[in-house]
Amino acid sequence: xxxxxxxxxxxxxxxxxxxxxxxxxxxxxxxxxxxxxxxxxxxxxxxxxxxxxxxxxxxxxxxxxxxxxxxxxxx
Numbered sequence: 282x283x284x285x286x287x288x289x290x291x292x293x294x295x296x297x298x299x300x301x302x303x304x305x306x307x308x309x310x311x312x313x314x315x316x317x318x319x320x321x322x323x324x325x326x327x328x329x330x331x332x333x334x335x336x337x338x339x340x341x342x343x344x345x346x347x348x349x350x351x352x353x354x355x356x
């Protein structure tokens with residue numbers, strides 16, 4: 282058995298054009314992936330659980346200055 286990828290287009294009656302001819306009583310497996318031409322769905326933004334609300338980190342003091350003074354590093 283071998284795989285063959287076909288991209289087919291339907292005519293005005295919805296009949297697929299370009300189907301391969303197969304031998305009588307030959308078994309064929311067909312997988313159809315129909316392309317959706319509508320607008321893409323909006324991306325749903327993930328949010329944290331409501332149980333975690335208002336439990337984030339809090340700033341204590343000046344967040345620009347280093348936590349440890351440069352004199353304490355002996356540099």
